[in-house]
Amino acid sequence: MNISTTLSSTAQATLLLTSYFSKASSEKTKPLTNAEWGRFALWLKEKSITPADLLVQDPAPLLQGWFDSRISAERIIELLNRGHSLALAMEKWQRAGLWVVTRSDPEYPRRLKQRLKTDSPPVLFGCGNKDLLNAGGLAVIGSRNASESELAFTDEVGAKAAFENIAIVSGGARGVDETAMLGAIRIGGAVIGVMADSLLKAATSSKWRRGLMDGHAVLVSPFYPEAGFSAGNAMARNKYIYCLADSSLVIHSGKKGGTLNGAEENLKKAWVPLWVKQTNDKDAANADLVGKGGRWLEEYPNFAVADLFNIVSKHVDQSSVEQADLFSMPEQPGLLDEPEIKAPIAQVQLEAEHASEEKVLAVEEQCNSSNETVSGSSESKSGPTDFYQLFIEELNRLAQEPIKLEDLIEQTQLHKSQLTAWLKRAEDEGVVKKLNRPVRYKIESSN
Numbered sequence: 001m002n003i004s005t006t007l008s009s010t011a012q013a014t015l016l017l018t019s020y021f022s023k024a025s026s027e028k029t030k031p032l033t034n035a036e037w038g039r040f041a042l043w044l045k046e047k048s049i050t051p052a053d054l055l056v057q058d059p060a061p062l063l064q065g066w067f068d069s070r071i072s073a074e075r076i077i078e079l080l081n082r083g084h085s086l087a088l089a090m091e092k093w094q095r096a097g098l099w100v101v102t103r104s105d106p107e108y109p110r111r112l113k114q115r116l117k118t119d120s121p122p123v124l125f126g127c128g129n130k131d132l133l134n135a136g137g138l139a140v141i142g143s144r145n146a147s148e149s150e151l152a153f154t155d156e157v158g159a160k161a162a163f164e165n166i167a168i169v170s171g172g173a174r175g176v177d178e179t180a181m182l183g184a185i186r187i188g189g190a191v192i193g194v195m196a197d198s199l200l201k202a203a204t205s206s207k208w209r210r211g212l213m214d215g216h217a218v219l220v221s222p223f224y225p226e227a228g229f230s231a232g233n234a235m236a237r238n239k240y241i242y243c244l245a246d247s248s249l250v251i252h253s254g255k256k257g258g259t260l261n262g263a264e265e266n267l268k269k270a271w272v273p274l275w276v277k278q279t280n281d282k283d284a285a286n287a288d289l290v291g292k293g294g295r296w297l298e299e300y301p302n303f304a305v306a307d308l309f310n311i312v313s314k315h316v317d318q319s320s321v322e323q324a325d326l327f328s329m330p331e332q333p334g335l336l337d338e339p340e341i342k343a344p345i346a347q348v349q350l351e352a353e354h355a356s357e358e359k360v361l362a363v364e365e366q367c368n369s370s371n372e373t374v375s376g377s378s379e380s381k382s383g384p385t386d387f388y389q390l391f392i393e394e395l396n397r398l399a400q401e402p403i404k405l406e407d408l409i410e411q412t413q414l415h416k417s418q419l420t421a422w423l424k425r426a427e428d429e430g431v432v433k434k435l436n437r438p439v440r441y442k443i444e445s446s447n
Contacts, residue, residue, distance in 0.1 A: 006090065007100065009052035014102045017051070017079050018122045020224040021089040029078040036071050038118035051104075054080055093225055096203050097127045097212075109133045115243040115271050121222035127203040128211070128218035132192055136415055137167030138305055139241050139272065142176025142251035143259050150252050151176065153277065155183035157249065161305045162189020165416065169245040171195070171237060172202065172219065176251045185211040192218055194241045196234040199225040231258075238262030242271045246415050247308045249275045249297060253285040260285050267293045275308050306417030391422050392431060395443060399432060402440035 007015070017040070018031050032040060044051065049062055056062075059080055063073040090100075101107045102123050107130045112120040126133075138161055140154065158180040161168050167190035171177040181191040191211055195202055199221040202208060211217025222240065223233050235258050242248055248266060253259040253276075266274055267289070274294040276286045290296055297308075391412070398411055405423075409416055423441060426432040432441050 006094065008104070009055055010050065010104045011100060011102045012083075012086065013051035013054050013080070014104065014122050015086055015100065016082055017076065020227075021082065021085040022224075023226070024224070029075055029082075031079060032071065034119055034121060036068075037122050039068060040066075040071060040076070041118075093125070093200065096200055098125055098200065098203055098225055099127065099130070100125055101130065101133070107131075107133060109244055111136065111245075112240065112243050115269075116239065119239075120243075121240070124220045124222055125199055125225045126218055126220035127199070128208075129215045130218065132167060132190055132216075132218040133220070133244070135167045135190055135192065136244070136246040137161070137169045137190065137192065138308060139169040139245035139248035140176065140180035140251065141170065141238075141241065141248060141253075141259055141262060143254050143257065144173060144175035145254070146176050146179075146252040147281070150277070150279070151179045154179040154251050157251075157305065158183025158185075158189065158191075159187045160303070162187035164305050165189075166305050166309075167192055169194070169241055171234075171241055172208075173234075178207070180251075181211075181217075182207065185217060188214070188216060190216050192244055193220070194237050194244065195219055195221040196223065196237045197221075197227050197229045199223075199227075201226075234258055235261060239265060239269075239271075242266045245272055246418075247273045247275070249277065249308060250286065250289060250294070251277050252279060252281065253289060255283065255285045255288075260289070263289050263294070264292065273308065306420075309415055309417045310421045388422055388425070392426060395426065395432060395441075399441050399443045402435050402442045404438065404440050408441065 018034075018037050020027055020031060024030075041051070043066060047062075047065070054062060054076075059077060060073065063076060066073055066076075093100075100123060103113065103120065108124065111134070124133075138157075140157060142150070142154065146154070154176050158168050162184040168180050168184040169192045170180050172181065172193035172195050177193075181193055184191050185208075193202070193208070199219060202219050203212070208217055208219060212219070222237070223230075227233065238258055238261065242262065242265075248263075250259065250263050253263060263274060266272065274289065275297045276289050276294040277297050279286050297303075391414075394412060395408075398408065403411075405416075405419070408414075408423075409419055412419065414422075423432060423434075427434050427441075430444060433444055434441055
């Protein structure tokens with residue numbers, strides 16, 4: 001198979017340098033970790049070299065001047081010489097319906113790059129509908145040993161999310177994860193599964209077949225697609241579940257383990273709001289999570305999944321991360337002269353300390369043809385940010401003439417439930433007028 005017809009040169013180089021093509025124990029040379037890839041990519045950027053430039057018969061001259069105690073030039077060259085292994089692996093994976101996206105590809109999840117910066121995985125393996133990678137949604141998390149009543153509630157959450165056109169993001173594992181995902185799939189809802197192991201097997205599993213065939217599901221993994229279960233990988237993937245979503249709900253957490261650790265990390269980093277289901281289980285850590293900043297989920301007959309999106313995190317200092325996909329600013333010159341792409345308004349709060357991380361991402365993104373725009377401001381803002389007022393300022397620009405809800409969603413990149421709530425508030429305050437037949441919104445002339 002000629003992989004040049006299925007993968008860009010940048011994608012090939014990234015795969016060769018960062019991915020396994022067989023079991024880790026049988027690999028002679030270990031691929032670069034996320035942190036190692038970050039250091040090397042930054043050096044490439046500083047030397048005006050792209051990963052694709054390394055795909056030559058002898059890359060040694062390009063590596064002159066590279067020194068790292070853990071990443072020798074010989075190691076890099078050995079990794080680049082695995083082209084035959086890459087071709088064989090890709091042929092096998094593609095026959096099973098798998099695909100690859102790298103950080104240089106426009107389909108790569110924006111939320112991961114915005115929230116994790118250079119800690120976002122260089123490569124994602126996946127199957128299903130790539131468009132869902134940027135859908136956002138509700139992360140549903142819980143232990144494998146949840147009770148029958150908790151699983152029944154989880155199934156209901158999945159179904160409710162489907163009815164409300166909100167995607168479910170979860171880990172595909174036995175228990176809460178797969179129950180939430182299957183509950184959504186049963187109703188024809190969208191699901192994003194972040195697999196810690198056995199992606200190749202999951203791609204052909206009967207449980208996910210309906211969602212994958214209907215285009216309502218996507219399964220992804222940053223790990224070798226044939227990897228078996230690893231506690232380390234299971235723990236590591238938790239942050240990807242939160243960072244692909246817009247809000248999160250913990251059904252049941254034990255006093256230790258992946259559910260608790262992942263939720264605590266999300267609270268610390270303030271990626272997305274954390275809601276917690278009430279429980280009578282004295283051995284559960286649900287109350288502990290609320291004590292650390294989570295919010296109790298009030299169970300009532302008219303419970304709506306959309307209600308979980310209409311809050312702003314109290315962690316103000318992380319607002320530029322959590323709200324990174326809030327909405328787009330007018331185009332500005334890029335911080336690193338990258339291709340012009342749309343940047344979220346909250347991203348103007350990027351600190352100067354992140355500049356090196358942005359350079360690492362730039363070395364990849366300079367190779368794609370994305371139409372998005374990266375914000376160029378490194379100005380740091382202290383104090384709380386009123387995202388509603390930022391929204392109104394943006395609405396003043398967008399709604400001088402009547403504009404449809406779908407167009408506002410596309411322009412602002414807001415979740416539909418959040419956008420609808422803010423439009424209702426703006427209408428009540430007399431800031432915007434709602435027009436009918438068809439439904440459109442227009443800024444009142446006095447504003």
